[in-house]
Amino acid sequence: MIGLAATPEVSLADEPVRIRAWGLPPQTAITLRAWVRDEKGDIFHSRAFYQTDTEGKVDLEQSEATGGDFRGIYPMGLFWALKPTTPYRRLIKWDVMGSPFLVHLELYPSVLLVPSEDHLPAVTTVVERWYVAPGVQRLQVRDGRVRGALFLPPGEGPFPGVIEMFGGLGGLLEFRSSLLASRGFACLALAYSAYEDLPKFMPTVDLTYFEEAAQFLLRNPKVSGDGVGVVAVCKAAEIALCMASYLPQVQATVCINGTNAVNGNFLTYGNISIEGIPYQIERAQTTHSGAMQLSFTLQDPRKPEYQDCILPIERARGPVLFCVGDKDQNYDSLFFANEALARARKKGKQNVYLRRYPGAGHLLEPPGSPFCPVSQSPFFPLPLMWGGELVPHCTAQETCWREMRDFLHSNLAPGTKSKL
Known part of the structure; x- marks a missing residue:
């Protein structure tokens, strides 16, 4: 039989x-x-x-x-x-x-x-x-301006706290947060646009909103320590680097295929106001299949007129881990990560790390996730190219997930020195 x-x-x-x-x-x-x-x-x-x-x-x-x-x-x-x-x-x-x-x-x-x-x-x-282990709790978050969903592991804790965000398409995706909670993190899936009463578009990155989210997470009695981790991809990885550079609550940061400077939006925080590097949508390319590649629409932050847009990573309280796919077709994420790493070294900050995944594209997701080299976007008329190759990309997802969790566990434990 x-x-x-x-x-x-x-x-x-x-x-x-x-x-x-x-x-x-x-x-x-x-x-x-x-x-x-x-x-x-x-x-x-x-x-x-x-x-x-x-x-x-x-x-x-x-x-x-x-x-x-x-x-x-x-x-x-x-x-x-x-x-x-x-x-x-x-x-x-x-x-x-x-x-x-x-x-x-x-x-x-x-x-x-x-x-x-x-x-x-x-x-x-x-x-x-x-996407969730038995006993994990999901709590809808409507705290002041903060919107999202908080996932708490079973047990009394306390647990390391993590804020997790997806890219600039808006809404609220929860599958990475629920899996992180299943692995022992108190994880806040944070929305910042196109969700409930949040604006559909985000012309200005008001960093106080993200600071309020960190304060909300730290107030929870099941969250340990006095700092949070941040995990983010794409445009949200840029915001995560903003948070790491300016917010004292951020203790460890994972930027997945992001940039090293403010792009497109204004950034405001207290007396800080940074006008983002303009996107050049006229440089978007279309493929034979009719999809659109956006990696060329981001300008070179090394140009003299954009020096003030580069994020001061050396000010980050804790370590920063850049996870990048070298076949990313949405951002030139390897270039941006190398620029951030070079600045950190030049300024004397040693706990900035770069993990390059050969053959991987933009959408580095949890292990077992299907390879998605291209998909439709709600805000663009054509599908977007994410890049990558099937086997190396999915192999990278397994490695990245393990390294990211190890990095967060190591660096969110109370009283620990940064490590990878």
Whole structure:
């Protein structure tokens, strides 16, 4: 009898899954297919071809994919390669508390070059991929001006506190915060535009809003110490570096594919007012597929007229970790991180670190997240290029997630010196 197993059947979305098949003819080509339906009803799917061994078995921890969406030994390849049936959609978990993603795995005892509804799998199984561990609490945040969601791990604590933000598209994404809370952090998913009563666009980065968010988090009795960590990507990584440079509450900062200067918006904080470097949208490029690459729209902060826009990273209270994909097509994030690192060294600040991930693109997300090189944006008429290559990008997601958590744990413990 043909069998197919995925273990564990229920897991957190950042945990690996082992996939095995048995009961097949020896030395036979088969197809393994995965698919998941998101909360909007869109289907994401992947497939790979394998050769059974002499006992008629396949184990993705040992068996090599001979073709399909990837080649090689990649136990999580079917999860990495999930791509939208409708072009340019991005797989995002919105309701992290109420339900998991149900990933369907199917085995076909032949090579399916062109799958159709006429092909029926020999055996199927389903795995649950949760974005929150049992016992994690989610608290809606409406405190003064601050809007977001606070995730608290189970237990009395206290826990290291982290503010987590996504890029400039606005709204509130919670899946990284809920997973960080599942790993022992009190994590505030912070919105700053296009959410509830917040403005749709953010012409000015008012740093006092983010300071109020840090103060709110530190007031919680389950949050340890007198400082918070910040984790952010894209435009929010720029804001995170602003926070690190000016706010005394920020103790450790992770900037994922961001910049080293104020771009586009004004920055205000007390008597500080910085006019951002203007975007040059006329330098946007379009690809053969009709997507748009924005990396050329950000100007060089080394120009004399933009020196005042560069963020004074040397003023940061604590360490800063830059995580960058060198195939990022949204920002030239490696250049910006190197500039920040050079400034820090020149000014005598040693606890600034750069992690470069070869082949990775812009959207470095938790492990197991599908590779998304391009997706539609609500604020642009064309899809945006994020860049990267499937295997190196998804491998980088595993490394980045581990290094980021280790960095935060090490540097948010009371009384610790900065370390990586």
